[in-house]
Amino acid sequence: MAFVRAFGLAALALGLSLPALGQGIPKAQSPEEVGFSSIRLKRLSDRLDEGVKTGEIPGAVVLIARNGRIAMFQAFGYRDREAKAPMQTDTIFRIASMTKPITSVAAMTLVEEGKMSLADPVAKYIPAFADTKVSVKKTNPDGTVEMGLEPQERPMTLLDLMRHTSGLTYGALGSNVVKQSYLDMKVMSADQTNAEMVAKLSKLALLYQPGTHWEYSMSTDVLGRVIEVVSGLPLDKFIEERIAKPLKLGDTGFDVPMEKKDRGAHPQKEGPKGETPPIPDVTARTTWKSGGAGLVSTAADYARFLQMFANGGELDGVRVISRKTIDWMTADNLPPDIKMGDDMWRLGPLEPSARVGQGFGLGFAVRVDQGRNPLPGSPYDYHWGGVWGTYFWHDPRERMYVVFMMQAPSVGQQYQAMVRDLVYQALTSN
Template sequence: MSVIRLAAAAALGVALALPAVAQGIPKVQSPEEVGFLSTRLKRLSDRLNEGVKNNELPGAVVLIARNGKIVMFESYGFRDKEAKVAMTNDTIFRIASMTKPIVTLAAMMLMEEGKLTLADRVSTYIPAFADTKVAVPKKKDDGTVEMVLEPQYRPMTVHDLMRHTSGLTYGAAGANPVKQSYLDMKVADRNQTNAEMADKLAKLALLYQPGTTWEYSMSTDVLGRVVEVASGMPLDKFIEERITKPLKMGDTAFEASADKKARGAKPMKEGPKNELPAIPDITEKFTWRSGGGGMVSTAADYARFLQMFANGGQLDGVRLVSRKTIDLMTADALPPDIKMGADMFRFEALEPSARMGQGFGLGFAVRNVQGVNPLPGSPNDYYWGGAYGTYFWHDPRERLYVVFMMQSPQARLRYRYLMRDLVYQAMVN
């Protein structure tokens, strides 16, 4: 059977069960009902099928909703290419950094309960951060550069964690001693607790002074620990009891149960060395509940999360946060004099910088202006993705959100660009 026929068969089978899989989000009678052209949406389907055929990606799930109704919910290619298992709409993915908006929402819920404020010092919840120093490069007389430790000019805040201006970073091998120290100290050890992770980071130098620089980082992992301290609950339990259960996101957690193992998406060999990416199986359970990237989910579940945002903080009669909290999360939180970290150019069109017409809210990037960024969208749309290939965006002006799920680190940027282009070209009213 051809790839296209496999995908078509999978999509047909899921379409018959769409109301159940989409968990209460209604489906349009036709895309034209909400301003899309079916003939133009076919371009998106054709391009994804072409990508599968050309070995660009193993498979994907696309969910498009407008005006609170599902316009398109389809699967392409393979859930497991090597085993020739077709992708289906209920496939579960490792969503990596699409965990960040969920954990940030958890912290905002605690803000609404008076258990924390965004202006609080991180050291209020993790005392070791009061003594964390900042590594500053200093040029010596002989022309070489050494790193000198200085105190924080102003303390790192919860707000800094949410918008990645904390001075923290991610570990990376190379010349930067701060990033190398993350690897040496094993700050991303999956066998540690959130408390142990936070204490390790507090002992290491910050890469930048808090509040001065946008550096994508382990900030949301530290925020996860703040949630634990402020709530008195483990992060995974708080998210389950306060977010995923109320929103009926039954396939969203830090791992899937053993009976769901067969629904997990598998990556394919890719990259210059034609190797399998190191993506954990959806059922693997780790001690470390990574607030920055540890969760699994489905397209339908994440759609419910976005629909709650679209509804101003509530869904199906369950209110998680107020409309004003949603407004705060989805506004640009970066100050006008913010700098971009030295390596942040790697985000390309997704960089939350003024030169890309974007900023960063609380948990995701935010578009500020029309026309500067090479990707289509609207001012005030917001988005983020995961390193394993998943991606979402919500365009409030167009009452539109899109969830794109795949497990392909190699293809992630390319297909994020393509999804923006192909969704907006199909929307004519």
């Protein structure tokens, strides 16, 4: 493990690897140059080393940038523990819900071209959603409760999809009749198209009336289908053309070629039953291109995506979206009377509620207050994570972003909190 870290640092010093240099994002001469303490950052390195040594995680990659320069970019542990393959800084990960911000930016490029508006009803592009009903609990005279259906009080809009107020849900994070129907209908099947996916969803009841509750959901998957309808391109091709190619994200897509298989991160057995999490190999090609959770990427690629945000929508002279669109996406877009879905407390510090000082933008959570959240940060930092263990945040006030990559879902929330704590405690100057 020490050899792995030393090799990675040597590669940085010698300029041997483009991914090790953050794909064009310059490296600071020292953490102190961008306001970090090297001694205090070692606490983060030591804690990640400890997690690998104790078997808590197989390995991880962390990238910290401030003022447009990299303060820390290191790999820890194993890319594949069973094969004793060391983690490298260019390891490719399944990023799960860290896909959502990328799909959201892709959608906003169409808004900027006047091809759609966030005020538009989803049914304008997917007509079947005009007839989707909403589940409602009905209490019988004998006191028993059953589920009924009622019409939408107002149509689901594209804004609802972007901020998860659509009434859609996931077949997880709790259990009820609607969520069970998602499982029964296999709405997340890998062998379906996006068109087939939305055809299934439109036949199922909404969990809530659109605009009334924040419920983490397949909204961004539906948004991916809207992108296909409006653009006339498959979602994977649209993201490749509008996001990956302009930003030079060479390892970001819904899968990577077989020649990159040996760069893919693998999970280890975990949990009380010692089971291997069902994380698809990064080369696995499926029919379904999930706009909510389907992408693979590297820490360096995702850092370039965040640097585009930090630059107000452009990178290396290429503009992806406007500065005002960035402002719009990173503002709290939730209405003041929004309610949280019954099971959203399970998201812990990610929950976009007033009780934890957060709202939700267009694709990620947004901190709105200095206090109330159990994790450190600044007002209007924005962030999200993936179920397999990946996580990012961007703190514009501190001119800093962090990308954390691992494939260890059982300790995902624990490590998100730990990385936040240890990054901010190492920040020593403006």
